[in-house]
Amino acid sequence: MAQIKAPPGGAFLIEEAELDGVLIPEELSAEARLMARTTEEFIRKEVLPVTDRLEAHEEGLNARLMRSAGELGLLAGGIPEVFGGLDLPKSTLTLQSEMIALASSFAVTVGAHTQIGTLPILYFGTEEQKRKYLPRLASGETIGAFALSEAESGSDALSAKTRATLTPDGRRYVLNGTKMWISNAAFADLFTVFAKADGEQFTAFLVERNTPGLSIGREEHKLGIRGSSTCRVILEDVQIPVDSVIGEVGKGYRVALYILNIGRFGLGAGALGTSRELLRHSAKYANQRVQFGSRISSYGLIQHKLAEMAVRMFTLESMLYRTAGYWDVLFAGVDASAEGSADELRAVTEEYAIECAILKFYGSEVLDYVADEGLQIHGGNGYSEEFPMARAYRDARINRIFEGTNEINRLTLLDQVLRRAQKGRLALPQAAAKLKEAVLSLAPRSSDLSADPLDEVGEWIRQIRNATLYAAGQAWETLGVKIADLQEVAAAIADMSAVLFALESGWLRARKLAASGSPRSGLALSAIQVYGADACAQVEQWSRYVISAISDGDTRRTHAAVLRRILKPPLVDTVTLRRQLARSVIELEAYPW
Amino acid sequence: MRILVPIKRTPDPNSLVRLTADAQIDLDGCKWIVNPFDEIALEEAVRQREAGLDAEIVVVSIGPEEAADQLRACLAMGADRAIHVCCNRSLEPIQTAHLLAAVVATEQPDLILMGKQAIDGDQNQTGQMLAGRLGWPQATFASTITISDNHTTAVVEREVDTGRETLQVRLPAVVTADLRLAEPRYVALPAIIRARNKPMANVAVDDLGGVPDCGVRTVGYELPPSRAPGVMLPDAASLAAKIREAVQ
Ligand SMILES: Cc1cc2nc3c(=O)[nH]c(=O)nc-3n(C[C@H](O)[C@H](O)[C@H](O)COP(=O)(O)OP(=O)(O)OC[C@H]3O[C@@H](n4cnc5c(N)ncnc54)[C@H](O)[C@@H]3O)c2cc1C
Numbered sequence: 001m002a003q004i005k006a007p008p009g010g011a012f013l014i015e016e017a018e019l020d021g022v023l024i025p026e027e028l029s030a031e032a033r034l035m036a037r038t039t040e041e042f043i044r045k046e047v048l049p050v051t052d053r054l055e056a057h058e059e060g061l062n063a064r065l066m067r068s069a070g071e072l073g074l075l076a077g078g079i080p081e082v083f084g085g086l087d088l089p090k091s092t093l094t095l096q097s098e099m100i101a102l103a104s105s106f107a108v109t110v111g112a113h114t115q116i117g118t119l120p121i122l123y124f125g126t127e128e129q130k131r132k133y134l135p136r137l138a139s140g141e142t143i144g145a146f147a148l149s150e151a152e153s154g155s156d157a158l159s160a161k162t163r164a165t166l167t168p169d170g171r172r173y174v175l176n177g178t179k180m181w182i183s184n185a186a187f188a189d190l191f192t193v194f195a196k197a198d199g200e201q202f203t204a205f206l207v208e209r210n211t212p213g214l215s216i217g218r219e220e221h222k223l224g225i226r227g228s229s230t231c232r233v234i235l236e237d238v239q240i241p242v243d244s245v246i247g248e249v250g251k252g253y254r255v256a257l258y259i260l261n262i263g264r265f266g267l268g269a270g271a272l273g274t275s276r277e278l279l280r281h282s283a284k285y286a287n288q289r290v291q292f293g294s295r296i297s298s299y300g301l302i303q304h305k306l307a308e309m310a311v312r313m314f315t316l317e318s319m320l321y322r323t324a325g326y327w328d329v330l331f332a333g334v335d336a337s338a339e340g341s342a343d344e345l346r347a348v349t350e351e352y353a354i355e356c357a358i359l360k361f362y363g364s365e366v367l368d369y370v371a372d373e374g375l376q377i378h379g380g381n382g383y384s385e386e387f388p389m390a391r392a393y394r395d396a397r398i399n400r401i402f403e404g405t406n407e408i409n410r411l412t413l414l415d416q417v418l419r420r421a422q423k424g425r426l427a428l429p430q431a432a433a434k435l436k437e438a439v440l441s442l443a444p445r446s447s448d449l450s451a452d453p454l455d456e457v458g459e460w461i462r463q464i465r466n467a468t469l470y471a472a473g474q475a476w477e478t479l480g481v482k483i484a485d486l487q488e489v490a491a492a493i494a495d496m497s498a499v500l501f502a503l504e505s506g507w508l509r510a511r512k513l514a515a516s517g518s519p520r521s522g523l524a525l526s527a528i529q530v531y532g533a534d535a536c537a538q539v540e541q542w543s544r545y546v547i548s549a550i551s552d553g554d555t556r557r558t559h560a561a562v563l564r565r566i567l568k569p570p571l572v573d574t575v576t577l578r579r580q581l582a583r584s585v586i587e588l589e590a591y592p593w
Numbered sequence: 594m595r596i597l598v599p600i601k602r603t604p605d606p607n608s609l610v611r612l613t614a615d616a617q618i619d620l621d622g623c624k625w626i627v628n629p630f631d632e633i634a635l636e637e638a639v640r641q642r643e644a645g646l647d648a649e650i651v652v653v654s655i656g657p658e659e660a661a662d663q664l665r666a667c668l669a670m671g672a673d674r675a676i677h678v679c680c681n682r683s684l685e686p687i688q689t690a691h692l693l694a695a696v697v698a699t700e701q702p703d704l705i706l707m708g709k710q711a712i713d714g715d716q717n718q719t720g721q722m723l724a725g726r727l728g729w730p731q732a733t734f735a736s737t738i739t740i741s742d743n744h745t746t747a748v749v750e751r752e753v754d755t756g757r758e759t760l761q762v763r764l765p766a767v768v769t770a771d772l773r774l775a776e777p778r779y780v781a782l783p784a785i786i787r788a789r790n791k792p793m794a795n796v797a798v799d800d801l802g803g804v805p806d807c808g809v810r811t812v813g814y815e816l817p818p819s820r821a822p823g824v825m826l827p828d829a830a831s832l833a834a835k836i837r838e839a840v841q
Contacts, residue, residue: 030661030662030665031665031785031789033662034662034665034666034669034780034785035782035785037780038779038780038781038782038785041779042779071781072779072781072782073781073782073783074782076782076783077782086782086783086786088782288823289825290824381825519621519622520621520622587609587611588609588622589609590609592622593622
């Protein structure tokens with residue numbers, strides 16, 4: 001791992017990555033795999049068999065499972081050793097998150113605890129708060145929850161109405177208000193509660209469950225993840241000492257934003273883990289079900305679905321481990337046990353906010369595709385609760401809503417890009433200007449079938465990057481900061497960025513696999529050819545959509561002409577390629593990498 | 594006392610076994626595990642120690658470089674140290690027994706506890722052949738093991754088709770584990786971390802006298818014919834009808 005270099009967050013938008021800076025899942029350590037195996041065995045043997053009981057909210061069951069998970073160390077990976085944690089690399093934790101997500105509801109319980117329920121203390125807490133709470137959170141003796149949302153403030157979290165009033169003697173805060181949609185509420189022992197100090201200053205507080213005045217509402221009746229607990233948390237004159245503040249008074253928005261950022265990465269990892277299991281179910285079913293005298297897995301339209309699932313998962317997986325690998329390099333430079341290391345930890349965590357936003361919306365949409373088409377492959381049985389797909393379909397849907405809706409994450413992406421550009425952290429305006437100058441001398445090669453197919457995909461990536469840069473640069477030039485008001489354009493730029501990151505990550509991985517002589521490198525090449533060909537066409541459409549929205553008349557025609565020079569979507573027989581990919585999925589009855 | 598637990602790296606039984614175009618076993622993408630019966634043997638050794646037996650537990654594996662991963666897993670389960678005999682070819686049981694006997698000569702264990710068979714070749718011979726080579730007593734298919742306080746004998750219960758048989762063996766001896774001897778634990782993450790620093794020795798096959806020829810050669814592999822696809826029946830009545838049809 002020592003040789004891995006980590007580029008700044010968002011750099012993929014403006015330059016090609018170094019190959020040897022990229023972690024691919026095939027390179028994960030034996031230790032990471034061993035830990036993932038323990039996790040998978042625990043989920044399969046202890047959690048999945050009690051799904052129905054969890055969904056019936058059997059008293060104490062979730063808490064007991066969390067304790068068992070804690071005993072195995074499954075909740076401690078992200079916490080430094082000095083605070084009772086295991087301090088595991090992010091890449092190891094990513095694989096672990098994938099395995100936990102085999103049980104969708106329990107994954108929400110674990111995620112709400114280890115990520116949003118624990119990290120506010122690690123990243124913003126005082127030494128005393130860390131010493132007091134982290135060891136018990138690491139072991140699962142204390143279960144955490146994160147109480148930000150309210151009935152009237154979800155996406156607009158800062159408009160929360162919950163108030164914290166300082167007592168006249170200045171020693172306590174009195175909390176009043178109602179939080180809504182709080183995961184783990186039924187059994188959590190410790191809540192990170194967001195409230196406005198004196199009605200103005202948005203602040204995070206630690207509130208222990210047994211504090212008088214705190215009560216929990218009934219379980220929400222949900223579409224899916226019914227085995228997780230989601231309730232209101234009602235605060236009526238809840239008195240807490242002033243040292244319960246997490247971070248600074250008035251700086252609660254930082255706590256919320258940083259923590260959600262990490263949660264988003266974990267959500268992407270979970271989406272992949274769940275998708276893996278659903279692809280298994282789908283391929284197996286397609287091999288068993290016979291219609292018109294043949295297994296339905298022999299039909300082109302079913303093969304298309306299976307192949308497309310695998311392709312999207314391949315790109316998601318490549319992005320996840322690439323980002324985790326970068327993070328591991330940066331985290332390796334921080335001594336998390338040192339006092340005052342929190343600033344560095346936060347800076348490193350925030351570095352890949354753009355990538356995290358992509359992983360959140362892209363990952364949840366891959367999962368929804370897999371759940372939806374997996375259900376379709378099951379036909380009527382997919383619609384029946386006797387088969388696993390109906391539950392999976394219901395469970396998957398939440399991922400596009402929480403940890404910031406996918407709309408909010410698309411907007412966040414552009415917001416982050418602009419912020420970094422303004423601060424000089426990302427040379428995007430420079431790159432866009434350079435591109436504009438160079439545009440006339442640009443002559444994209446049209447698809448050349450004799451070329452090395454990996455180089456060919458590399459050329460598509462350059463074209464996609466240029467089209468994205470051009471569209472984003474022109475939107476910025478025309479609209480300035482008002483670009484955020486033209487949300488449709490902002491979202492299109494976010495989608496182009498995501499496709500660029502996905503294709504490039506898959507391509508880098510395919511190159512590494514080819515270089516190492518992996519028998520699965522051919523399959524990887526097919527996957528990125530399929531994905532890349534479609535991506536070029538999509539990016540062409542999105543970029544035309546953007547320039548049409550921001551210009552008209554001759555300007556618009558000029559932009560269109562430039563885009564035609566930049567981008568030449570290739571003609572690729574993706575039918576044959578998908579069938580080839582599907583053959584592997586059908587033969588293995590699993591995700592083929 | 595010292596317990597030696599030989600373990601084998603085997604494919605995960607959930608992995609699909611395929612053949613390559615030239616009829617060799619295609620192991621690409623296959624997951625690898627500690628042979629489950631060996632894992633049971635190791636679990637039993639660790640439990641004996643946890644119950645108060647004063648024992649050093651040594652695991653040994655004869656296998657490719659990657660077998661170090663399985664040895665690490667064993668160290669995390671509770672073995673004290675590991676010996677890795679690096680060997681890239683597949684061995685017949687008599688060859689494995691030969692190499693293990695050479696390891697025994699230097700390690701001088703009081704008990705060899707091993708799986709009754711490996712789930713890849715399903716041969717069920719190595720333990721017996723090893724005991725034969727060493728001239729030690731053997732008790733196969735153990736479902737319980739009780740070691741005497743002075744470490745000179747072990748009482749082994751073995752499950753046979755019609756009931757249970759109890760043997761007493763003088764130590765040192767070879768005991769092979771059956772399915773119900775012990776249920777392997779989850780390998781806890783902190784234990785995996787602690788195992789990072791446990792010693793693992795590398796031994797070359799040549800240092801053990803090399804692999805003797807045994808007169809057996811694998812000539813070919815063939816997959817069973819693929820199963821015809823099943824049909825879903827709506828209810829028990831139609832199942833009964835189908836059976837009647839088939840019987841007639
Ligand atoms: C099962 C479950 C568990 C949850 N767990 C937790 C938890 O543990 N802790 C916690 O604090 N919260 C939790 N939440 C709350 C969750 O984070 C919010 O539901 C989410 O942030 C969306 O907020 P909202 O429901 O108020 O929707 P709204 O914000 O009202 O959004 C409604 C729609 O409008 C869109 N929209 C909103 N603002 C904009 C905008 N500016 N531009 C364009 N579109 C916009 C949204 O994308 C969405 O499509 C949970 C929710 C659920 C369902």
